Amino acid sequence: MQALDMLSPEMKDKLLSELNQVAAAGLERVLASREERYLNAGEAAQYLKISPAIFIRLRKEGYFKPILYPGMVYPRYDRKDLDEFVEQSKVSG
Numbered sequence: 001m002q003a004l005d006m007l008s009p010e011m012k013d014k015l016l017s018e019l020n021q022v023a024a025a026g027l028e029r030v031l032a033s034r035e036e037r038y039l040n041a042g043e044a045a046q047y048l049k050i051s052p053a054i055f056i057r058l059r060k061e062g063y064f065k066p067i068l069y070p071g072m073v074y075p076r077y078d079r080k081d082l083d084e085f086v087e088q089s090k091v092s093g
Contacts (some may be wrong), residue, residue: 038067038076047082058085 007015039047044064045055058064063085066075 037079039079039082040074040076044077044082047079049085 041059042046042055045052048055051056055064064077064081067078068075086087
C-alpha cells in the first residue's frame with residue numbers, strides 16, 4: 001500500500017492543492033529570473049509593441065544602440081535604452 005492510498009480524499013485534495021501552489025510559485029520565480037535586461041531585435045520590437053520592420057528602421061535611423069560583445073552573433077538591446085526611447089517619445093499634453 002502506498003502512502004497516498006492511506007490518506008483520506010480530503011487530505012489528498014489538500015495536499016494536491018498545496019503542491020500546485022508551490023509549483024506555481026516556483027514557476028513564477030523561474031520566469032521572473034529569465035527576464036533579461038538585454039533583448040534581441042525581435043524581443044525588443046515586441047517589448048516596444050511595434051513591428052520588427054519598424055524596429056529595424058528606427059535602429060538604422062540611430063534610435064537604438066546595438067550591443068555586440070565578442071562571441072555574440074546577433075546584437076542585443078538594453079531595456080533601459082528602450083524605456084528611455086518610450087519616455088522621450090511621449091507627447092506632453
